[in-house]
Amino acid sequence: MRDLSALPKGHLHVHLDAAARPETIIELARDQGVAPPRLSGFTNFDEFIKSFFALLEVTSSPAALRRVIDESVADAKRDGVRYLELGINPAFRAEVFGSVEAALETILDQGMLSAEKHGVSLGFNLTIDRMAGYDQSIATARLAAHYADRGITTIGLANEERGFPVTDFRDAFRIARDAGLGIAPHAGELVGPESVRSSLEVGSTRIQHGVRAVEDPRLIEKLADEAVCLDVCPTSNVVLGVYESIENHPLPQLLEAGVRCSINADDPTLFANSVTSEYELGRSTLGLSDHLLAACAWASIDCSAAPEDVKAAAKRDIDGWLTNDL
Numbered sequence: 453m454r455d456l457s458a459l460p461k462g463h464l465h466v467h468l469d470a471a472a473r474p475e476t477i478i479e480l481a482r483d484q485g486v487a488p489p490r491l492s493g494f495t496n497f498d499e500f501i502k503s504f505f506a507l508l509e510v511t512s513s514p515a516a517l518r519r520v521i522d523e524s525v526a527d528a529k530r531d532g533v534r535y536l537e538l539g540i541n542p543a544f545r546a547e548v549f550g551s552v553e554a555a556l557e558t559i560l561d562q563g564m565l566s567a568e569k570h571g572v573s574l575g576f577n578l579t580i581d582r583m584a585g586y587d588q589s590i591a592t593a594r595l596a597a598h599y600a601d602r603g604i605t606t607i608g609l610a611n612e613e614r615g616f617p618v619t620d621f622r623d624a625f626r627i628a629r630d631a632g633l634g635i636a637p638h639a640g641e642l643v644g645p646e647s648v649r650s651s652l653e654v655g656s657t658r659i660q661h662g663v664r665a666v667e668d669p670r671l672i673e674k675l676a677d678e679a680v681c682l683d684v685c686p687t688s689n690v691v692l693g694v695y696e697s698i699e700n701h702p703l704p705q706l707l708e709a710g711v712r713c714s715i716n717a718d719d720p721t722l723f724a725n726s727v728t729s730e731y732e733l734g735r736s737t738l739g740l741s742d743h744l745l746a747a748c749a750w751a752s753i754d755c756s757a758a759p760e761d762v763k764a765a766a767k768r769d770i771d772g773w774l775t776n777d778l
């Protein structure tokens with residue numbers, strides 16, 4: 453059987469603030485004399501988001517943040533990731549660092565050091581907080597544009613999807629697009645196909661989740677035609693109650709319809725998963741062939757912001773992985 457950790461891939465949907473190793477969080481909490489946040493057993497998005505914000509407290513010091521970045525890049529290397537795009541929101545850390553810019557500078561600096569150290573190409577998805585209001589979304593987009601040549605590759609949109617439609621952030625996405633950045637909002641997770649449709653209207657180049665597009669056959673066709681990549685996270689969707697079980701996840705159906713999908717971990721600290729374990733679920737529980745898994749890996753490279761030489765080498769090695777005799 454082919455080793456899925458050796459399959460070259462991009463990891464495009466993973467949030468830095470929930471990418472720390474669970475044992476690191478427990479150790480940091482112990483050093484700080486505080487109880488560690490709840491790391492498992494969520495049954496809905498509200499419980500999950502509470503733990504997500506609790507993780508920020510434990511990783512708030514510059515040293516802890518640098519450690520989490522370095523371990524995330526090391527873990528990516530272990531998982532065969534050639535290009536890692538970490539979702540970040542430095543506004544969460546502005547108070548500790550003195551400003552959003554100071555927090556961002558630290559993240560970018562450590563990112564550069566760790567990418568070099570571990571030999572993984574790294575970019576950042578600067579993520580707008582849906583609940584932080586219009587002005588903050590514009591400020592985030594301007595910040596992303598300003599740092600476009602320093603490692604920011606994409607603008608994202610996260611947090612509560614219900615009541616905070618993608619179209620409210622049209623102006624922010626325009627600023628990002630003019631700066632040459634990719635646009636990859638969370639959509640089609642807690643809200644149905646209309647949220648995915650709106651994401652296409654605002655010029656999304658990828659969509660994080662997007663899986664509920666499956667409820668609208670015409671929309672699936674459109675996604676396939678426009679070759680927009682869905683950054684799919686099966687375990688996340690089950691833990692947060694979007695689907696009852698992995699067996700019910702629509703990834704096979706989306707692939708069958710010709711939609712490009714990458715496979716991702718989303719929040720490894722809270723889901724006890726990794727990008728490789730998600731590929732393994734694709735094989736063991738969703739019944740995806742190695743050809744389909746390789747197609748997902750190919751999409752995760754092709755639709756990423758990785759440098760062209762990294763893309764070319766990864767594609768060559770994906771082909772090699774597939775043609776290796778077993």
Ligand SMILES: [Zn+2]
Pocket residue numbers: 465466467610638660718
């Ligand atoms: Zn996410």
